[in-house]
Amino acid sequence: MKTSSLHPFRVIVAKEISDHVRSWRFIIMVGIIALTCFGSLYTALSNFGSAVKPNDPEGSFFFLKLFTASDGTLPSFLVFISFLGPLLGISLGFDAINTEHNRGTLSRILAQPIHRDYLINAKFVAALSVISMLFFALGFLVIGLGLIIIGIPPTAGEFLRIVFFLLASICYVAFWLNLSILFSVQFRQAATSALASIAVWLFFTIFYNMIVNLIAKAMMPPETAQVQYIIGYQKFILNLLRIAPSQLLNDAATTLLMPSVRSLGPLTMEQVHGAIPSPLSLGQSLLIVWPQLTGLIAATVVCFGLSYASFMRKEIRSR
Amino acid sequence: MIVLTGLTKRYGSFTAVDNLHLTIRKGEIFGLLGPNGAGKSTTILMMLGLTDPTAGTVEVCGINSTSHPIDVKRKVGYLPEDVGFYDDRTGMENLIYIARLNGLSAREAEEKASALLRRVGLAADAGKKTGKYSRGMRQRLGLAEVLIKNPEIIILDEPTSGIDPSGVREFMELILRLSREDGITVLFSSHHLHQVQQICDRVGLFVKGRLIAEGDIDGLSQQLFAGEYLTVKARIAGKNERLQDTLGNIEGVVSVRLQDGVYHVSCSQDVTANIADAIVRSGAGLLHLQKEEYGLDDIYNRYFEGGKA
CATH class of the missing domain: 3.40.50.300 (P-loop containing nucleotide triphosphate hydrolases)
Known part of the structure; x- marks a missing residue:
């Protein structure tokens, strides 16, 4: 043990991290995520030969295929992250504040010489660092295993793309984490806040697409409509889809992991005309997904801001 | 502090x-x-x-x-x-x-x-x-x-x-x-x-x-009980109309209240002997005399239960 005295903020963060790591629900979530990731890695590797085609513009980026390739039996790494990530975020945050309150520890901690926001900030920082460590560990394990099995090291560009993809997924999980922290400040019962977070998650993963489809059908322009009109319609539908955070992550991840993707919206023949079917540079790919990344970060910050404000105004009573 | x-x-x-x-x-x-x-x-x-x-x-x-x-x-x-x-x-x-x-x-x-x-x-x-x-x-x-x-x-x-x-x-x-x-x-x-x-x-x-x-x-x-240091409860046999006034005139008595045939006399000092004397002299039969000093229990009752009502 260290003998120097730590800043109280770091003491809380350390305690929260050790709480997370010891908790059964975290161990279970990690187990599920690790298993599915290695499952998807296995399927990606087992038909790796067919995934890499000659004359593919992404041919030089076949390492990235580890994260996106799938033979249809198991979804890819990317799909698993966008599906299980929210659950991980929710499971780390849904009882952040209300359990402290119900156990009677909140007033006790706040009676110590610390600022009130230390507690909520520390909860966020602790959960976020746990998530980051987990994701980077998983991502690098996938890289390492791929390296052993394929035998060809990734290029620097590929490595950076993977790092950015991991960062984007961390932002995505951070959004769900903050949403569940917000609910944990708002609702007295941990079960209520967990259900509320899961309801939002289900809404965005299942029902939101259905609703957008309904709108899309209702607004479908006739086939004889002018090109601008059809493009406008498609853009509108895409933007509707992008309200869902998972769509933002998908957009960002596909662009980062498939360097040949040059636009996330519809492209006309004139725009494509003259373009060489070659991969984009990392900088260009990042430029394309910049709005998506900003959107994810903004949603995260809004949720955190709301929970911060309502926590600071909360009346601290014993139980 | x-x-x-x-x-x-x-x-x-x-x-x-x-x-x-x-x-x-x-x-x-x-x-x-x-x-x-x-x-x-x-x-x-x-x-x-x-x-x-x-x-x-x-x-x-x-x-x-x-x-x-x-x-x-x-x-x-x-x-x-x-x-x-x-x-x-x-x-x-x-x-x-x-x-x-x-x-x-x-x-x-x-x-x-x-x-x-x-x-x-x-x-x-x-x-x-x-x-x-x-x-x-x-x-x-x-x-x-x-x-x-x-x-x-x-x-x-x-x-x-x-x-x-x-x-x-x-x-x-x-x-x-x-x-x-x-x-x-x-x-x-x-x-x-x-x-x-x-x-x-x-x-x-x-x-x-x-x-x-x-x-x-x-x-x-x-x-809390300024002027009401203690209460003397006296039960008497028979009725005596003037007794209430007589008791009220004793020095040190703050108030006299008749309740179910029992006189509740609030005093600012201990005048129990005078009260007993007055009752006996008035001709009424003194059956029971009880002195009650106020303790914290009474504070509690008076203020807390009163506070809830």
Whole structure:
């Protein structure tokens, strides 16, 4: 043990991290995520030969295929992250504040010489660092295993793309984490806040697409409509889809992991005309997904801001 | 040590604490006595700066709690009502965590925590998870936690609720000993009159957000029953119309009330003999004469149960 005295903020963060790591629900979530990731890695590797085609513009980026390739039996790494990530975020945050309150520890901690926001900030920082460590560990394990099995090291560009993809997924999980922290400040019962977070998650993963489809059908322009009109319609539908955070992550991840993707919206023949079917540079790919990344970060910050404000105004009573 | 000036807290139209003035001196044990919902906890939260007052100021050790809560919380140990711990950690771990939040290093925290656990009699249970602690043990652990920051003041909010009588006695003795040995100022809130009576130097009576009286226990009953020192109850045989006036004219009698054939005579001094004499001389047969002095029980009944009605 260290003998120097730590800043109280770091003491809380350390305690929260050790709480997370010891908790059964975290161990279970990690187990599920690790298993599915290695499952998807296995399927990606087992038909790796067919995934890499000659004359593919992404041919030089076949390492990235580890994260996106799938033979249809198991979804890819990317799909698993966008599906299980929210659950991980929710499971780390849904009882952040209300359990402290119900156990009677909140007033006790706040009676110590610390600022009130230390507690909520520390909860966020602790959960976020746990998530980051987990994701980077998983991502690098996938890289390492791929390296052993394929035998060809990734290029620097590929490595950076993977790092950015991991960062984007961390932002995505951070959004769900903050949403569940917000609910944990708002609702007295941990079960209520967990259900509320899961309801939002289900809404965005299942029902939101259905609703957008309904709108899309209702607004479908006739086939004889002018090109601008059809493009406008498609853009509108895409933007509707992008309200869902998972769509933002998908957009960002596909662009980062498939360097040949040059636009996330519809492209006309004139725009494509003259373009060489070659991969984009990392900088260009990042430029394309910049709005998506900003959107994810903004949603995260809004949720955190709301929970911060309502926590600071909360009346601290014993139980 | 603690100075409250014109302290007021309103929740919407409900006034929880109403224009409270109170001074607590260094080294004393002050009891805040009042029924549930009288505003005791709200007052305590304002002293710690956990709740902002609507009006008035709180000064603890000369520091304004509302504007500098951190400095206040460094000097004040607070044991909330129904204290909670991290149930999946041991008593020792819980204590070390709090110690480190107060800026102690890991080694200091550990030394201090084990010393304090010994002091509150929990040394044998230090390695047990707090989820398995009994109510009394939790309160003692709470007290250890309060002491770990070397406080100048400790504030205990209903520390004895839910503990069995022998546990209460032990706990009160522990508080008393700590206060005397270390010269710590103690503020103690309770709705149990007898516990307050046992250890407190001074008592403040708190009803509906107002402090109706403060002082030591003798001073308190004089303050509250000014002019009504004791009541003499006399049952007489037969009826005597003029007796009420006769009794009222005795010097020292404040009021006379006839209820179910029993005269209730409130006196400002002990004039029982004169009353008995007057009754006998009036020709009525004196059946029963009882002298009732006001104690804290009556304070309790009169103000608390009156306060609820």
